[in-house]
Amino acid sequence: MVTRTVDLRSDTVTKPTEAMRAAMATAEVDDDVLGYDPTAFRLETEMAKRMGKEAALFVPSGTMGNLISVLTHCDIRGSEVILGDNCHIFIYENGGISTIGGVHPRTVKNNSDGTMDLDLIEAAIRDPSGEIVYPTTRLICLENTHANSGGKCLSAEYTDQVGELAKKHDLKLHIDGARIFNSSVALGVPVDRLVRAADSVSVCLSKGIGAPVGSVIVGSKSFIAKARRLRKTLGGGMRQVGVIAAAALVALQENVGKLESDHKKARLLADGLNEMKGLRVDPVETNIVYVEIEEGLHISAGKIVKNLEERGILVMDASPSRIRIVLHHQISASDVQYALSCFQHAVKGGQSENGN
């Protein structure tokens, strides 16, 4: 019988805290589609300030934040966006930029640290003189932290270089900053500095910082005005949205400061797993841990995940030989120790079942 559950599937699984629920219960609200919800307005103002941008817009999800941002920058048919071949927008967002926006994606190889080589980005920019046959490059997208690379941080210097490249070719730069606060905390760089070169950033509230719902896009006033219209087109205009914005304001105030501890717990877990024979952990920079199961162990990631689940440890298999674990503020140091002891059992149990 499972007596304890430790949910490490994602940082999206957190439950609203008491403070968030209290703020939701008492939130001052009005119709946000008409532009009158005071709590949504407070959240947008706060986020714009933190990110060092002129304006902000609350949206229902990170996926919609990216979609609206890409479509706002690429509002002419035949536009092309340059983005990483292992990035969230390209892999996990249903190809929405193409199916809904008619935007053509041009992928560049993501390195293991989440970057794309500058010379490869530049080589992917279409030559404007070939407009009779080429789509027109209008946008470059980065992802910080880079989730599929294991929560790797893109530095301010790298982002600046991509920004300069974008400017040189008259392109815009968007950052999928679903976990931008994790990056800022891990690098020790203020978040506004980290995104200075970007024309827009989509920031998730419902990941590391633990709000129940939503994302915020930031950018210039004119960008946000266009984005607001597109949000309505996509059905993302919500009425008394202050109820959820109130929880997000609490998340911003209370949980950004907890990210450093999440990163510490991720390293603790990674160190423990690395000591187990047959497991190899990718370098950990923030709250995401990828574990590679060596062939010699003769047990699949799926089997380990199932064994762990029987002990109340929830993680996800990313491939037959890879497991993804994500830390968040509702995981304690004792949960990490418990998870490590369950891993030990799960790996050993699987081996004995296989006769190893």
Ligand SMILES: Cc1ncc(COP(=O)(O)O)c(C=O)c1O
């Ligand atoms: C890097 C990144 N970008 C965007 C998203 C999309 O966010 P949402 O699930 O809120 O649509 C995610 C979600 O996991 C993500 O990890």
